[in-house]
Every structure is written in C-alpha cells, then in structure tokens.
Amino acid sequence: MLFITGDPVGAELGGNAIRAFELARASASAADVVLAAPPGRGAPPDAVPTVPYDPAHPHALRPLIAAADVVVAPPQGAEVSAWLRRADAALVFDLYDPGALEALAAHAGATAARRRFWSTLAVDQLLEALHLGNRFICASERQRDLWLGAMMAGRLLSPAAHDADPTLRSVIDVVPFGVPEQPPTRADGVLRARFPQLAPDAEVVLWNGGIWNWLDPETAVRAVALLARRRPRGALVFMGRPPLAEADGRRAQAAREIALRAGLLDRTVFFNDTWVPYAERGAWLLEADCAVSAHEDQLETRFAFRTRLLDCFWAGLPVVCTAGDELAERIARDDLGATAPPGDAAALAGGLAQVLERGRDAYAPALADAAAAFAWPAVAAPLVRFATASVHPPPLGAGWDRRAARPVQRLRAVGIRTGRRARRLLP
Numbered sequence: 001m002l003f004i005t006g007d008p009v010g011a012e013l014g015g016n017a018i019r020a021f022e023l024a025r026a027s028a029s030a031a032d033v034v035l036a037a038p039p040g041r042g043a044p045p046d047a048v049p050t051v052p053y054d055p056a057h058p059h060a061l062r063p064l065i066a067a068a069d070v071v072v073a074p075p076q077g078a079e080v081s082a083w084l085r086r087a088d089a090a091l092v093f094d095l096y097d098p099g100a101l102e103a104l105a106a107h108a109g110a111t112a113a114r115r116r117f118w119s120t121l122a123v124d125q126l127l128e129a130l131h132l133g134n135r136f137i138c139a140s141e142r143q144r145d146l147w148l149g150a151m152m153a154g155r156l157l158s159p160a161a162h163d164a165d166p167t168l169r170s171v172i173d174v175v176p177f178g179v180p181e182q183p184p185t186r187a188d189g190v191l192r193a194r195f196p197q198l199a200p201d202a203e204v205v206l207w208n209g210g211i212w213n214w215l216d217p218e219t220a221v222r223a224v225a226l227l228a229r230r231r232p233r234g235a236l237v238f239m240g241r242p243p244l245a246e247a248d249g250r251r252a253q254a255a256r257e258i259a260l261r262a263g264l265l266d267r268t269v270f271f272n273d274t275w276v277p278y279a280e281r282g283a284w285l286l287e288a289d290c291a292v293s294a295h296e297d298q299l300e301t302r303f304a305f306r307t308r309l310l311d312c313f314w315a316g317l318p319v320v321c322t323a324g325d326e327l328a329e330r331i332a333r334d335d336l337g338a339t340a341p342p343g344d345a346a347a348l349a350g351g352l353a354q355v356l357e358r359g360r361d362a363y364a365p366a367l368a369d370a371a372a373a374f375a376w377p378a379v380a381a382p383l384v385r386f387a388t389a390s391v392h393p394p395p396l397g398a399g400w401d402r403r404a405a406r407p408v409q410r411l412r413a414v415g416i417r418t419g420r421r422a423r424r425l426l427p
Contacts, residue, residue, distance in 0.1 A: 001031045001387055002064050004073035006055050010040025012275035015307045016097060019177060024048045026380035030388050036064055070387045075129035084132055090392040093129040095147050096139035100126050101300040105214035109250050130154055131397030135386045136172040139305035140326045144174055146303050156396040171393055175383050177307040178376035179314035184282020191287040195237065195270045202235045203356050206288035209308035210240040213248060216294040217255035221269055222345035223352060225262050230353045238271045239284055285315035290355045293321040297342040301325050313370040318363040320351040335366050
C-alpha cells in the first residue's frame with residue numbers, strides 16, 4: 001500500500017500528514033506500507049517507511065505508483081493523476097478534506113481571477129479522482145452524503161454500481177480521523193516554558209490547530225477579552241504556527257491585530273511561532289484547562305471535520321467551539337464541552353467560563369469514551385478491508401468516453417502537465 005500526502009512529514013506534522021501516517025501505521029498489520037511525503041523539519045516518525053518527494057517535481061512518485069498494489073491518496077494534480085490513470089493499482093481516494101470548499105474560503109481576499117483559478121483547480125482534481133477511483137473514504141456520514149451527491153451529479157452512479165451494492169458502502173465508506181490508543185505523556189511545564197509570561201495559576205485556553213483563513217480566530221480573541229471580566233486568570237494560547245504566506249495568514253494577522261489593539265498580545269493572548277512536534281502535542285494538551293475552536297457559518301464548516309479537536313478528546317481536554325460542523329454536534333450532545341453560535345464572542349466567552357468553572361475532571365469520563373470510539377485501528381478498519389479485498393470494483397468512470405465527457409477539464413490538465421515539463425527544461 002502506497003500512501004501519498006502533500007503535507008511535509010518530519011518531527012512536525014500537519015493534519016493531512018497525520019492522517020496519512022496514522023492510516024499507514026494502522027494498515028501495516030495487513031499489508032506492506034510506504035508513505036510518500038515532502039520532507040519536513042526533523043526526522044520523520046520511524047513507525048512507517050517514508051520516501052521523500054518534491055510536490056513541484058513529483059517524479060519520485062512515479063516508480064512508487066508503478067510498484068503499488070493499492071494507492072491511498074487525496075485527489076491529485078494533473079501530472080500525478082496521469083500516472084495513477086495508467087497504474088495497475090487499486091486507487092482509494094481520501095476525500096476527508098473538502099478542498100474545493102476550502103478553496104472558496106481560503107482565497108477570499110484574493111483577486112477574482114486568482115479565486116477562480118484555485119477553485120477551478122480544486123474541482124478539477126476532485127472530478128478526476130471521482131472518475132479514477134476504485135474506492136473512496138471520507139471522515140463522516142455528512143461528508144459521505146456530499147460525495148454521493150457529487151458522484152450523482154457527475155453521472156457516476158451507474159445502474160451496474162447500484163445493483164452490485166445498493167448502499168454503495170463498498171465503494172465509499174467513512175474513515176474518520178483518529179487518535180492513538182495510548183494516552184498522551186505528561187511533561188509538566190512545556191507550555192509555560194514556551195510562554196514564561198503565563199502565570200502559574202493561569203487558566204489556559206488552547207487553540208490547538210492551525211490558524212487557517214476558513215477559521216475565525218478573531219472571535220476567539222474577542223471571547224477571551226470578554227472572559228477576563230469573569231475569570232481574570234484566563235489566557236488564550238494559539239499552539240499552531242500561523243501560515244507563513246501572507247495570503248494564507250490573513251485571519252491570523254487580523255487576530256493578532258485585535259489582540260494588540262486591546263492590549264492583550266503577549267499578556268493574555270499568545271501566538272506560537274513554530275509547530276509543536278507531533279510527539280510533544282499531548283504535553284501541551286495536558287497542561288491546558290480547555291480548548292477553543294471557532295469558525296464562521298459557511299459551506300466549508302458544514303462539511304468539515306475539525307481533526308485537531310479529536311486530540312482534545314484523547315487528552316481529556318474539554319472543548320468550547322462554534323456550532324455548525326459534525327464534531328461540534330457531538331461535543332454538545334455528549335457533554336464534551338460547550339458550543340456557541342458562529343461569530344458570537346459573548347456566547348463563546350460564556351461557554352469558556354462554564355467549562356473552566358466545572359473543570360477538566362467533570363468532562364473526563366465522556367471524553368475518554370469519545371477517544372475510545374476514535375482509536376486509529378478502529379476507524380481504519382474500512383480502509384484495511386478495502387485494501388485487502390481480493391477483487392476491487394471498477395473505477396466509477398470506467399466505460400465513459402472521458403475525452404468527450406470533460407473536454408475542457410482535460411485540456412486544462414494537458415496544459416498543466418505541459419507547463420510543468422517546460423519548467424523542468426528551463427535552466
């Protein structure tokens with residue numbers, strides 16, 4: 001099994017890299033696995049053999065794809081998709097990250113032409129994956145409904161596919177993000193060693209994911225400013241490094257400016273300037289008092305799966321978040337923290353005050369139950385079943401005259417591949 005991720009893999013791992021690495025590790029008992037990833041800072045985890053490649057020049061993937069029996073990957077660009085189309089491997093596309101919806105929000109501050117370009121590219125990659133894939137996985141039943149709708153709109157739900165399995169569960173199934181089976185390791189003082197300004201008795205509210213443009217860190221900052229009136233020891237720590245590119249860090253910069261204007265920056269609101277190594281994230285979570293996550297009411301929210309919130313379940317850290325996505329519904333239903341309407345800083349502050357007042361111990365049993373339900377070996381079971389099947393269904397797009405069906409998309413793909421080849425020939 002070849003797993004491909006476009007996220008760097010090293011000591012620090014982003015969400016897509018974590019998922020690829022952990023699914024590969026969970027599949028290793030059933031198959032020989034290889035993870036292909038851009039090299040990251042520090043040594044990659046040694047539990048899975050890792051082969052580096054450059055996403056800008058991905059030719060290192062070509063022999064790996066040719067040698068694989070099963071490839072597990074998110075939708076790919078035109079060049080890699082061409083190699084996958086010609087491969088003998090069964091193709092399992094991971095659709096857990098709704099990139100086409102993220103693109104609409106991620107480039108909201110860009111020019112209209114730039115937004116159209118990135119949105120078109122994301123949709124092209126999705127459509128190509130839907131045509132090429134033998135099987136698909138996603139993170140939730142809500143996402144599964146979205147992708148079934150995309151398959152239907154693309155005329156890919158043929159009578160033959162329906163008759164073979166009227167549920168289509170053998171073609172697309174749910175593989176959520178997961179958590180390790182073993183609890184995190186405590187290392188007291190790591191968070192305060194990074195931010196010595198934090199008082200020993202500070203109540204730490206931890207934003208433990210990235211600060212992406214489709215999220216709402218500004219409301220989290222405003223909520224903590226309001227929280228100070230009731231709980232003056234409250235402090236907000238952004239654990240994930242803000243994006244380095246200016247266009248990608250628009251929301252992170254806005255949150256920092258709000259904190260600066262309010263006199264909270266580096267006093268009550270703290271921004272980490274680097275990613276916490278994957279192996280050390282548990283210590284940060286164990287040192288915090290609650291977690292916070294905020295997003296706006298938009299399409300990306302409805303179909304998102306906020307993966308870093310699962311780490312909070314794993315560490316027994318209650319979560320306060322805005323409503324609208326599937327994990328937020330679970331947090332409200334199972335008493336794993338509190339939720340608030342999108343954009344409502346006062347309600348988010350009220351949720352934080354409530355959770356801090358009750359304390360971590362009050363939420364511990366429910367959080368432990370949630371973490372057990374998301375253990376990686378359990379959630380990976382449908383993928384292992386797909387990979388070890390003796391017979392795979394044909395690609396959803398099999399039998400189509402693909403050139404006639406999507407000529408403009410294919411023309412763009414040819415242009416992208418040609419452009420890449422031309423750049424490699426330049427000195």
